[in-house]
Amino acid sequence: MHSVFSISRFGALLGCAVLGMVALLGSANAQPVRVKDLGKLQGWRENALVGTGIVTGLAGTGDSPSNRGARQALSNAMSQFNLNIAPEQIQSRNVAVVMVSASLSPFSREGDTLDITVASVGDARSLVGGSLMLTPLKAVNGRIYALAQGPLSVGGYRYDANGNVVQKNHPTVGSVPGGATVEVGVQAQVLSEHSRMTFVLSEPDYTTANRVADAINLRLGAGLAQARDASGIEVYVPEDQRRQVVSFVAKLESVTVEPDRRAKVVLNERTGTVVSGGDVRISKVAVSHGDIKVSIRNEVAASQPVFIGNAGDGVRTALVTNTRVDVDEQNAGTGFISGGTTVSDLVQSLARMKTPTRDIISILRAIKTAGALHAELIIQ
Structure with a gap:
């Protein structure tokens, strides 16, 4: 009879062979998105x-x-x-x-x-x-x-x-x-008394707000939009459009812009899910990995008296247990991740090596702790 259990140490072996398996996905460029999908007009609420x-x-x-x-x-x-x-x-x-x-x-x-x-x-x-x-x-x-x-x-x-x-x-x-x-209807007031409306971004960002203002000015007329802060873009409605606010808002919502986004990596340890933007960068870092496998075998043998026929009182067969412990340590090494590698590159190469998702999560957390992962790490 024997029992076997394994103890895994943190890490992942990333040698030159691993880096050679990395599939270059390239940076995921932002696609143009309608302004309508980035937020809503102030006053539009449940x-x-x-x-x-x-x-x-x-x-x-x-x-x-x-x-x-x-x-x-x-x-x-x-x-x-x-x-x-x-x-x-x-x-x-x-x-x-x-x-x-x-x-x-x-x-x-x-x-x-x-x-x-x-x-x-x-x-x-x-x-x-x-x-x-x-x-x-x-x-x-x-x-x-x-x-x-x-x-x-x-x-x-x-x-x-x-x-x-x-x-x-x-x-x-x-x-x-x-x-x-x-019984009593409501009408959202999107146009202020100064003939202005404010478009509010769902995710505040200064760069995106500035891009939205520039796109509106380019499409609807220079000087109509101005970003007030990271979430609000104030839009002036021309006098000839005030009687056709619905048409003006429809044109405003159809303006397309390439939103900026913060680098984020979302880790869900309960489900083993890793979600990241394709362009999240990793600086040059060294990662070490090794596994220890400990095997414990219990061998039971029977010890018989030499002269069975002449055995005295109290002499009986004895069971002797011999315990054997084997330690198998795989070759551990240190691999270097070159600067400019993305999270998607790293995750894809580890997935091809059939690395468990939870080990990938541990690797990303360690890289973030080392200061080499340039993104906000969100753990759910």
């Missing part, structure tokens, strides 16, 4: 709506009778229909108090429908089969912008009987597609 409602029609899986909030909410709802029932007289588990949320788009108009999410706030066990009563949805300013109601769609269930519980996903959260109707 608006959060929220409200408190009641889900009815539950099959005994609603809030417990001891829940004062559910009893009070149901009593208030009944009073609107001239049914005066004291909260303490309500003993029902077919209702549940919920929070209703939705998102109002920048250019929503009266009559548009919104998808809503319904979540229990009490001790209800499940919202399966329930229907949301008419619920007003308010914004942070306290004004009602939409009304929600309708049967819930719950992607789960919960059933229990005699102490046995069967549950799938989260049955206390549901949704109603198109369950809210907009």
